[in-house]
Amino acid sequence: xxxxxxxxxxxxxxxxxxxxxxxxxxxxxxxxxxxxxxxxxxxxxxxxxxxxxxxxxxxxxxxxxxxxxxxxxxxxxxxxxxxxxxxxxxxxxxxxxxxxxxxxxxxxxxxxxxxxxxxxxxxxxxxxxxxxxxxxxxxxxxxxxxxxxxxxxxxxxxxxxxxxxxxxxxxxxxxxxxxxxxxxxxxxxxxxxxxxxxxxxxxxxxxxxxxxxxxxxxxxxxxxxxxxxxxxxxxxxxxxxxxxxxxxxxxxxxxxxxxx
Ligand code: SAM
Numbered sequence: 455x456x457x458x459x460x461x462x463x464x465x466x467x468x469x470x471x472x473x474x475x476x477x478x479x480x481x482x483x484x485x486x487x488x489x490x491x492x493x494x495x496x497x498x499x500x501x502x503x504x505x506x507x508x509x510x511x512x513x514x515x516x517x518x519x520x521x522x523x524x525x526x527x528x529x530x531x532x533x534x535x536x537x538x539x540x541x542x543x544x545x546x547x548x549x550x551x552x553x554x555x556x557x558x559x560x561x562x563x564x565x566x567x568x569x570x571x572x573x574x575x576x577x578x579x580x581x582x583x584x585x586x587x588x589x590x591x592x593x594x595x596x597x598x599x600x601x602x603x604x605x606x607x608x609x610x611x612x613x614x615x616x617x618x619x620x621x622x623x624x625x626x627x628x629x630x631x632x633x634x635x636x637x638x639x640x641x642x643x644x645x646x647x648x649x650x651x652x653x654x655x656x657x658x659x660x661x662x663x664x665x666x667x668x669x670x671x672x673x674x675x676x677x678x679x680x681x682x683x684x685x686x687x688x689x690x691x692x693x694x695x696x697x698x699x700x701x702x703x704x705x706x707x708x709x710x711x712x713x714x
Contacts, residue, residue, distance in 0.1 A: 462558025464624035466496040478580040478636045479552045481505035490535040490555030511535045536564040540572035550577035559584045573610035579637040588633035602661045612638040645707045653710040660698035669694035
């Protein structure tokens with residue numbers, strides 16, 4: 455029982471929700487669909503019916519053995535979805551790479567991070583997550599839950615919370631609400647960023663102390679003298695007294711640029 459909990463095994467028991475999740479990415483016979491955590495196959499059948507090729511990544515060997523005979527056309531791999539290299543996936547001719555999954559909540563964030571990093575390879579994703587995490591990823595500037603996860607995800611992806619799913623849709627029911635994120639990779643970053651690692655450092659430092667002013671948060675997080683942080687912000691046209699949660703992605707890019 456505790457192993458099942460550790461693996462986040464809450465199986466979807468509503469076929470209408472499974473269809474609605476797959477509908478978000480609308481697989482066709484030309485597409486490769488990668489399913490994360492197929493479990494007992496609630497989404498797998500729907501994907502197999504619609505996508506040209508399905509690759510399913512499951513970490514539980516017992517479930518892998520049960521899935522293989524049920525879905526002979528699906529390539530079921532015993533694999534850890536946190537460390538799978540989604541960036542190496544190649545789209546079939548004329549098709550797309552899609553990622554779909556009802557993610558294990560215990561490791562939802564590292565799996566999400568690995569998928570987000572593959573914006574050059576993955577065209578679209580539909581991922582069920584803990585609702586609070588999904589809302590943070592999709593949050594706009596000014597929102598209470600807007601943070602580094604929102605900025606870093608939205609640099610390369612169009613993100614929206616597409617469905618909200620109650621605990622009763624799963625067996626056993628989780629203790630938290632769930633939501634499905636629909637992610638679409640942008641053809642180019644939302645704003646031009648010369649050095650993405652520097653951009654990420656700035657964003658993380660700004661939100662690490664979100665109650666502080668930007669000048670204080672950046673000085674502390676980046677090890678800068680207060681005056682240098684204030685001058686950089688002023689040069690980027692950003693009031694040093696603002697809080698990180700009010701900055702747009704464009705403004706973060708401007709600040710990072712001037713820190714070079
Ligand atoms: N897709 C199924 C459904 O909707 O009913 C199962 C979803 S269940 C929330 C999460 C699934 O992910 C489980 O089958 C679990 O064994 C699997 N899992 C947990 N950690 C994993 C990991 N690191 N890599 C791949 N699969 C994992």
